[in-house]
Amino acid sequence: MNHAAIRNALPAVSVASLTLVFAVGGIGPSGGDDRPVDAGAVALAVGCAVALCLRTRFPVTTLLVADGVTLGWLAAGYPGRLITLGALIMCYTVTARRGWRWGIAGALVCLATTLVATRVWLTGSWFDDRSFNAAALIVASFALGAAIHYHRAFAAGARAHAEQVAQARAEQARREVAEERLRIARELHDVFGHTMAAISVQAGVAVHVMERRPAQAAEALTAIKRISDEGLDEVRTLLSALRGVPAPAVPSESMGLARADRLLETLKATGVHTELAVRGAVRPLPAATDLTAYRVLQESLTNIRRHARATAVRVAVDYGPSRLDLTVTDNGRGGTPDGHGSGIQGMRARADALGGSLSAGPQPGGGFAVRCSLPLVPLEEAS
Numbered sequence: 001m002n003h004a005a006i007r008n009a010l011p012a013v014s015v016a017s018l019t020l021v022f023a024v025g026g027i028g029p030s031g032g033d034d035r036p037v038d039a040g041a042v043a044l045a046v047g048c049a050v051a052l053c054l055r056t057r058f059p060v061t062t063l064l065v066a067d068g069v070t071l072g073w074l075a076a077g078y079p080g081r082l083i084t085l086g087a088l089i090m091c092y093t094v095t096a097r098r099g100w101r102w103g104i105a106g107a108l109v110c111l112a113t114t115l116v117a118t119r120v121w122l123t124g125s126w127f128d129d130r131s132f133n134a135a136a137l138i139v140a141s142f143a144l145g146a147a148i149h150y151h152r153a154f155a156a157g158a159r160a161h162a163e164q165v166a167q168a169r170a171e172q173a174r175r176e177v178a179e180e181r182l183r184i185a186r187e188l189h190d191v192f193g194h195t196m197a198a199i200s201v202q203a204g205v206a207v208h209v210m211e212r213r214p215a216q217a218a219e220a221l222t223a224i225k226r227i228s229d230e231g232l233d234e235v236r237t238l239l240s241a242l243r244g245v246p247a248p249a250v251p252s253e254s255m256g257l258a259r260a261d262r263l264l265e266t267l268k269a270t271g272v273h274t275e276l277a278v279r280g281a282v283r284p285l286p287a288a289t290d291l292t293a294y295r296v297l298q299e300s301l302t303n304i305r306r307h308a309r310a311t312a313v314r315v316a317v318d319y320g321p322s323r324l325d326l327t328v329t330d331n332g333r334g335g336t337p338d339g340h341g342s343g344i345q346g347m348r349a350r351a352d353a354l355g356g357s358l359s360a361g362p363q364p365g366g367g368f369a370v371r372c373s374l375p376l377v378p379l380e381e382a383s
Helices: 003-025 039-053 059-076 084-098 100-120 129-209 214-242 257-268 287-308 342-353
Strands: 273-279 312-319 323-330 357-362 368-375
Touching: 003 039, 003 084, 039 059, 039 084, 059 084, 059 100, 084 100, 084 129, 100 129, 129 214, 129 342, 257 273, 257 287, 257 312, 287 312, 287 323, 287 342, 287 368, 342 357, 342 368
Parallel strands: 273 312
Antiparallel strands: 312 323, 323 368, 357 368
8 A cells, every 4th residue: 555545544534433433423513413323324434435545536526426425324313423524624625636626616515515414414504603613624624725735836946946947957067068079079180280281390390301300300200209299288288188087278388379489480380481560569368269269270270281382371460459369371272161160160169169250261362261250258158
């Protein structure tokens, strides 16, 4: 037997037992004719108990049954009025289960039963003290049921809201994890792309001049070591983030626009003419802006080395009052006509994340241009 059945059976057995005990012992107010307790009284008490056992499954039906049992008890003239407890419990149950509208209907049925019983079998008037006392008990049962109903409704709403909040937080956590993984993947793409391209360039220089100019070959090999060490440091930082170890929030000295000239040196070693133009007052940048600008420049130069076959590259950095503008142009064969390569999509995603913008595409006179504009105020402050 489950807990609900036990909760229903306890009041059912109690009401039936007490009704019979009080009737046999003559305890409490008398009924109509004070007929001796017999099998009929036991049957009515058992019927009331059965109705109370089923009250949570069929509240309206069992309310009518309980009122019918009450009328039958008083009409038969059995002593005691404790049988009316069944109807009061059912009035409470209907209200608690179905709400105040059904509760009012149930209370009116109970009140009508009380008035009829008082007038017909208890030889009283329609509105004597017994009727008012019964009406007060019915109103109390209705009020208690209504309070329980709306308490349950409030608790259910609170649970539903808590579940929605928990679900929203879990979804937000999943989105943040996915975004973090995407960010790390983008960082790894940029790091490996730039590092391997730079190593390839320097290795080619070393092979080309190894016999004729050993000193220059040694410089190229030194550059390969430096580039490899820097790339490994960045990879370690990213892998630490994957393992759950917080990565530095501020870019290291190896990742920022202050290193723009060093990025150009790697390209210059291949024989490409490079130019760096800086306008505006150079000043420290917000960490996220500095790192994004560096990654955009790094990816742009990597794409030039891989695909453009350019002989000249120009980088323009403009420190405006509230924005940083970065432009990378070359005179190579250009990229995709719509500027939607995977590397460009990654750069554009970086810019969008900061509230900036990025455009890339072939130039009318030949070559390719990447233009990036980033706010110098963090996105949350700007909003």
